[in-house]
Amino acid sequence: MSGNFGSIRFDGKVAIVTGAGGGLGREYALELARRGAKVVVNDLGGSRDGTGHSDAALKVVEEIEAAGGTAMSNGGSVTDYDQMVEMVAKASEAWGGVHILINNAGVLRDKSFAKMEPADFKFVVDVHLNGSANATKAVWETMRAQNYGRILMTASSTGLYGNFGQANYGAAKLGLAGLTKTLAIEGAKNNIRVNTIAPTAGTRMTQDIFPEEAFKAFSPDKVAPAAVFLVSEDAPTNMIVGAGAGVFQAAYVTLTQGALLTGDDLSAEGVAAHWDSIIDRAGEIVPQSGSEQSMTILTKLQGR
Incomplete structure (x- = not known):
């Protein structure tokens, strides 16, 4: 798909971004608001292992409003389906619908599989995979009824290709790429487009993993253009897009011709x-x- 896209706007659209209190989610929320969307800034406010709370979402709402945009904060946990349903209901009551969902909330509990407790495996899968399914299920009927929806799942190169010490994270992330593929098929008749982003960025999840120079090069604002395009009106569907430091890539699950054995x-x-x-x-x-x-x-x- 190429050609003259013109300016990508979201006037009249309502967007929910989970995990939007900092890092990538914050950039997505700010950029969507800049382009006219009304934004629900969802953030539990926990540290990267999913513990503790903060008022991170409120700060992002203040930033959006200071720039002339419209936003509301939400402290619901993606692991609690009822809280996600309530979040969608509040957005719909205030603004008349939900058109965009970016599933960005996540946690890390990195350890080699030999040292990883089953609870650490389950928790990470619950937040990333089940959490994204909860938020998506909460908006699905609304999107079907309005015949419009744009959903973005957040995978990772760890899910696509593996990474030492991240069995839990990788399993959840490839699961999200698989969820995308089925939802893109099921959503097609109601103009619901579903894509996957695999971002590489310097955020609180990666601050002690990246050297300082790389941390700067991989700033979250350099991922946001892909996320914004993938939830726009002219977005493709069923794509896996890698993004980091201003480089954008497409990843594919392929199948060889194979051999017939008799x-x-x-x-x-x-x-x-x-x-x-x-x-x-x-x-x-x-x-x-x-x-x-x-x-x-x-x-x-x-x-x-």
Whole structure:
């Protein structure tokens, strides 16, 4: 998709950004408000491991209002579905609907899998994956009824490609990319577009991981353009977009043509013998739904 997009505006649109008290979420909220959206700034205000509270959301609302925008704060936890339903109800009552949801809230509890407690695994998956599902479910009927919705999930290179010490985080993040794919299909008939962003940014979640110079280069404002585009009227759907330091990339889940094994080759030894042709990337495709895997297999069977 290329061409003359002109100015991207959100006048008359209502946006919810979770985890918007700082870092990426704050940048998204500020930028959406600058472009005319009314914004719900949701933040539990906890530290990065999900404990404690602060009034971070209120400060962002003040920033938006000082710049002439419209916003309200919300302290609901994404892990509590009823609180998400209440947040959506308040936004709808005040402003007549919800058109945009950016699922950005997250926590880290990094440890090697050998040292990770099951509770730390469950908690991180609960906030990222179940939390995003809760917030999305809370807006889904509203978006279907108004025949308009733009939803952004936050994945991570850890989810897409792995990272030492982040089994819990990675599992949740790839789960979000998978959630996006099904919701993009289910939402299509009601003009609900759903995308995934995989940001790399210097925020409170990464402040002791990045060296100082990199921390500056990877400032959250350099990710925001992708997020804003992905929730705009002309957004694509079902995309995974990497963003960091002003560099924007697309990531794909692909499928090779594979090899049909029969007779004696239809064995573990046959898989080993034909491994090179199974993983050969020539003619690789990007399926648009899960059924395409079965279709490619049937095509191979018919062609034998």
